[in-house]
Amino acid sequence: MEKERVFVVVLGKDQKGIIAQVSGLLFKHGANIEDVQQKVMDGTFVMTMLADITESASGSAGLRRALDELAESLGLKVMLHNEAVIKAMHRI
Amino acid sequence: MEFGVEEVFETAGMILFEHFDIRAVTLGVNLKDLIDRDAGRLAQDAGERLAGLGKRLVSEAGALSESMGLPIINKRLSITPAAWLIEPCAQADAPLVLAQALDRAACEAGVDFIGGFGALVQKGTTAADRRVMESLPQVLSSTQRLCGFLNLASTLAGMNMDAIVRLGHILKDMAAAGPNGIACAKFVAFCNAPEDNPFMAGAFHGGGEADAALNVGISGPGVVRAVVDKHPDADLTELSEIIRRTVFKITRGGELVGRELARRLGVPFGVVDISLAPTTAMGDSVGRILEGMGLERVGAPGTTAALALLIDAVKKGGAMASGRVGGLSGTFIPVSEDEAMIEAVEVGALSLEKLEAMTAVCSVGLDMFAVPGDTSAATLSAIIADELSIGMANDKTTGVRVIPAPGTVAGDSVDFGGLLGRAPVMPVNRFSGAAFVARGGRMPAPVRSLRN
Known part of the structure; x- marks a missing residue:
């Protein structure tokens, strides 16, 4: 079975516990985190997580809804992209 | 394969802050096999095919947008130019009968527009072309989601000035037929019209196309x-x-x-x-x-x-x-x-x-x-x-x-x-x-x- 991997992108003001809360949510939804990066860009905190959701019962739709709720409670923005989109746009 | 945080952020930022989206996915559908002398039967068959395909398009595009994380804004259908479809229909109001069925199918499917109500007249007009042209004011003012077009010139054929002269009058009637001339916003006059254009109001499914084709804008x-x-x-x-x-x-x-x-x-x-x-x-x-x-x-x-x-x-x-x-x-x-x-x-x-x-x-x-x-x-x-x-x-x-x-x-x-x-x-x-x-x-x- 081909792996389904997604990038979770979190943007906003840096604050305590972002990585912990997003990681916890991904764990709860059966996703396996394969990579984490973070950086402050143009004054904005940006974190990306690459997660394998092949075995997640929630799928990308369920995960997105849960992430949206979490992001709203933290005053952050979150995006979720299939790895294929990033690969298509940034690699020849 | 590794991606930097800058690359992933760039894509997210394009969507979040810069309006990047897939503007239109347009399914072109051949209807030539449904041509019939009975306009009612043509309209019914076309409506059924388009409603079915349109529903699948809307559903699959929604699911894909969700799984990819890329917004897909408009879902549309385009069809074989209507003038070809009504060619054998003797019934005087055949263009209107077909148009109303197309509009109903678009509404039922939940697609936002359906294109192709038009004709290719760059070199000359058939009787069916003229019937479609003359029907445009009534058709485009009495439907919601149907779009019309005419191809009136091409580099290979030249320009059909007779048809353009007539179109001037038709546009005046079209403008008068609805508030603010809104029907005119659903009609394009073309030179060298592409047969695979996914954008409205000028999309149609050309004669050189397969039974169906998915075009993306x-x-x-x-x-x-x-x-x-x-x-x-x-x-x-x-x-x-x-x-x-x-x-x-x-x-x-x-x-x-x-x-x-x-x-x-x-x-x-x-x-x-x-x-x-x-x-x-x-x-x-x-x-x-x-x-x-x-x-x-x-x-x-x-x-x-x-x-x-x-x-x-x-x-x-x-x-x-x-x-x-x-x-x-x-x-x-x-x-x-x-x-x-x-x-x-x-x-x-x-x-x-x-x-x-x-x-x-x-x-x-x-x-x-x-x-x-x-x-x-x-x-x-x-x-x-x-x-x-x-x-x-x-x-x-x-x-x-x-x-x-x-x-x-x-x-x-x-x-x-x-x-x-x-x-x-x-x-x-x-x-x-x-x-x-x-x-x-x-x-x-x-x-x-x-x-x-």
Whole structure:
């Protein structure tokens, strides 16, 4: 079975516990985190997580809804992209 | 394969802050096998096929958008030109019967528009072509989601001035048939119409197409504007390079969506149309890109050159990104749908004549502009003939979507609402070309050598 991997992108003001809360949510939804990066860009905190959701019962739709709720409670923005989109746009 | 945080952020930022989206996924559907002498049967069969396919399109596009994390805004259908379909139907109101069935099918399926109610008349008109043409005022004013087109000229055939003369009158009737001339916003007059265009109002499923084809229109004026704004000191060579790189990325996103959606629907993947298409949303403007390049306002001297650079860079980036680039693949500069274009008209920076000059380097033509309600049918025909001549002589597509807004004068404004935006009424040259267009006949095809 081909792996389904997604990038979770979190943007906003840096604050305590972002990585912990997003990681916890991904764990709860059966996703396996394969990579984490973070950086402050143009004054904005940006974190990306690459997660394998092949075995997640929630799928990308369920995960997105849960992430949206979490992001709203933290005053952050979150995006979720299939790895294929990033690969298509940034690699020849 | 590893990706840097900057790369992932760039994609997320394009969608979050710069209006990047897949503007339209359009399923072209062949209906020639349903041609029948009985207009009612044709309409019923076509409606059933389109409602079924349209529902699948809407459902699969929604699921794909969700799983990819790329917004897909519009889901549309296009069909075999209606004039071919009603050819054997003796029933006088066959065009209307078909049109109403198409509109119902679009509503039932939840697609936002269905295109193809039109005819290819660049060299001559059949009886069926004439019936479809004459039905346009009633059809487009009594339906919600149906769009119409006519191809009135081509580089190979020349220009059908007889049909253009008649169209001037039809446009006047079309404008009078609904509020603000809204029916005219759903109709395009073309030269060299592409058979695989995913954008409305001019989409149709051409005679050279398979039974079905999925065509994708991407869009990212806001994305291009953002990179232009970030490089205020770049010279034009560098600016072209920056735009090319950006368009490459968004085209790749569009191609991924097209390929995957076509696979899920079990139909051939047609084309990616790389046209920059503005919307009424703040910042999602082609005019703002031109202003970001250094023009005080769109329409200022330098506008045509800036647009030429922009569209050339868009085409180079798009063609590198996908082997399926097709459709219109130019830059849309619809006056009513682009905040910078509206402002430029209102402050007197942009005239109809400059707009026409801009279309000489930009595929889509004079789009979504309003002229005074008392503009004569002959003047409308002459404006259309001018614009289609640019396409004919330069071997490219041009189109006209003009709204002679009833009861308005130059300086007024017509609000169509929603995606169609607000059109400032533009003054038209008061001198007449009526006697020229009234000569009628067919303007011969241009010579394709001796190009200087």
